[in-house]
Amino acid sequence: MTTQVADPGLTVSGLSVQYGKAQALRNISFSAPPGTVTAIAGPNGAGKSSLLLGIYGSVQASGEVGLGGVALAGVTARKRARQIAIVPQGRQLFPSMTVRENLQIMADMLSLERTAVDHALDRFPVLRTRSKALAGVMSGGEQQMMVVARALMGRPDVLLLDETMTGLAPLIVTQIIDVVRELAASGVAIVMAEPSIRSLHRVIDRGYVLIRGEIVGSSESGTGLDLLLEQHMGFSADTASDSRADKGTETE
Numbered sequence: 351m352t353t354q355v356a357d358p359g360l361t362v363s364g365l366s367v368q369y370g371k372a373q374a375l376r377n378i379s380f381s382a383p384p385g386t387v388t389a390i391a392g393p394n395g396a397g398k399s400s401l402l403l404g405i406y407g408s409v410q411a412s413g414e415v416g417l418g419g420v421a422l423a424g425v426t427a428r429k430r431a432r433q434i435a436i437v438p439q440g441r442q443l444f445p446s447m448t449v450r451e452n453l454q455i456m457a458d459m460l461s462l463e464r465t466a467v468d469h470a471l472d473r474f475p476v477l478r479t480r481s482k483a484l485a486g487v488m489s490g491g492e493q494q495m496m497v498v499a500r501a502l503m504g505r506p507d508v509l510l511l512d513e514t515m516t517g518l519a520p521l522i523v524t525q526i527i528d529v530v531r532e533l534a535a536s537g538v539a540i541v542m543a544e545p546s547i548r549s550l551h552r553v554i555d556r557g558y559v560l561i562r563g564e565i566v567g568s569s570e571s572g573t574g575l576d577l578l579l580e581q582h583m584g585f586s587a588d589t590a591s592d593s594r595a596d597k598g599t600e601t602e
């Protein structure tokens with residue numbers, strides 16, 4: 351009788367990132383199983399982007415990244431780009447091209463089938479209705495939806511979200527969370543890095559607190575992770591802004 355071994359999903363082992371003499375990330379290890387949403391919570395400069403870019407492969411990193419038990423070091427860049435998708439901080443879209451044209455570029459880059467752009471437009475209703483609008487005239491939330499739809503075009507096994515929810519209106523966050531949950535239900539492993547996770551508890555399955563390039567704690571729930579983040583920072587970003595509003599005082 352053969353025993354089925356569970357797919358480990360994304361595995362990160364001893365990942366470190368250095369910029370010149372500055373160590374941005376030190377010896378990070380964690381896993382993100384298929385069908386789960388893993389949060390990386392930490393303040394500005396903690397190393398969240400460096401971690402996601404190191405996993406994605408667009409910054410030099412030491413250590414090992416694996417997918418489904420296979421080390422990605424031996425996988426071609428093209429295959430890796432299809433298996434792992436990223437929504438980068440700063441969006442990186444072409445403002446003077448239309449929504450459709452922006453999506454077409456990704457389809458061409460990954461040699462996707464002809465229907466890929468239409469599938470991407472169908473992810474969010476607003477993209478379908480505004481497919482001929484220039485990306486630069488779309489609202490911040492609409493642009494973020496575009497970038498999420500673009501990242502999903504290659505049907506990745508792993509989706510990395512770098513501060514995708516930060517600064518968005520609650521209604522937009524809800525729409526993106528719905529897509530994230532749908533993806534997780536279909537088996538995608540999702541890793542989202544955010545400085546504040548207060549409005550994201552319902553989507554997070556597990557997570558880690560990252561401070562100064564190191565993982566300092568983990569939790570199996572969004573609520574637990576938020577508490578941990580508060581403990582490590584002394585206060586959370588949201589708590590700080592709430593209390594400033596309550597007291598009407600500036601703390602800086």
Ligand SMILES: Nc1ncnc2c1ncn2[C@@H]1O[C@H](COP(=O)(O)OP(=O)(O)OP(=O)(O)O)[C@@H](O)[C@H]1O
Nearest residue numbers: 369372374392393394395396397398399400401545
């Ligand atoms: N290209 C770079 N060259 C030099 N230092 C960098 C570079 N990118 C990031 N850093 C430094 O590495 C550290 C981690 O930065 P990183 O952007 O990964 O953190 P972060 O948690 O994503 O922060 P933020 O929320 O501000 O984006 C910071 O001290 C940052 O100044």
